[in-house]
Amino acid sequence: MIETIVLDVGETITRDDRYWASWADWLDVPRHTLSALVGAVVAQGRDNADALRLVRPGIDVAAEYHAREAAGCGEQLDESDLYDDVRPALSALREAGVRVIIAGNQTSRAGELLRGLDLQADLIVTSGEWGVAKPQPQFFGRVLEVAQAAPTAVLYVGDHPVNDVFPAKATGLRAAHIRRGPWGHLWADDPDVVAAADWRIDSLTELAAIAGG
Template structure:
């Protein structure tokens, strides 16, 4: 049975349109152009950070984050950047008595912003605070420790088959893929199988187009498990 549901952050809880738009502005590139190149990079199975190299070879993301902060333009997102189905989904899962956690590849600053949003969750952490980033299995091992449950009692919800779903499955966690955001729409089907060498999407417990229906799916799954 599922006893905990943990969520990735970007494009699962937070719409990153604002964030990537401000990076385009920082680079002095039209936002549409940046988005098109971003999608092309993902479709090739490359690291999204390679997008920056197209426009500025040698670009150092961590260094540029510091420069943006010094210029009064730090990374930022707010309530308006949350997808509209997020809060209700988290509340309904907690009402079922499930542990709700949030953990993604985010900076310490982003973790502070997330905490400031006061999301209805039991545990919240980021890769920076854990010292381990997805897809490293160490990230998911830390998640299991924090959840204090067996891996197969945890459902991890992510939009990326490469960073979220595959490594969580390898550790024995249940998974749900959410088809939204660039990765959710591009890295799937034949494209995903070609780059990943396996169909980890088919192994997901749930394949979602939104979070609204997730609580009912979890309820149904647990009811079926209780009968067996």
């Protein structure tokens, strides 16, 4: 039985459209150009930040991030960034008595913004706040610490096989791969993902039935 469900953030509960559009605007390149490059590096199995390095060779991504913040062009998140199924899914899980945690590879600022959305989650935390990021085992070790359940009773939900499905399974957790965003669609039918994921879903609203089963 699933007692705790842990949700990834980017392309699991939030769309990444605004994130990449804001980077394109900051670097003064067409949004479609950067979007296409993100897709290209994803297909090659590379870090998606490599898309920024392709349009601006030698870029110091961390330094540019701080420059954006200082210029008032930093991260933003609001209701429009959430996928439509997020609030109904969280409500159903709350009614079912499932502990819900949101934990992904985001900055500390993103954590603040997510908590400001008043989501029905027991805990919202980011890699920036923990000081460790997926797919490192230490990240999933922290997930287990806050899950308050045995590993087999914890389900990690995400779109990225390398960051979400595979390391969650390696930690002893259950895993659900969501067909959402470029990563979710690209690897939806990959044999390794099919073999590793305990569940493959198209919507977060499927989670209440999984937890109840």
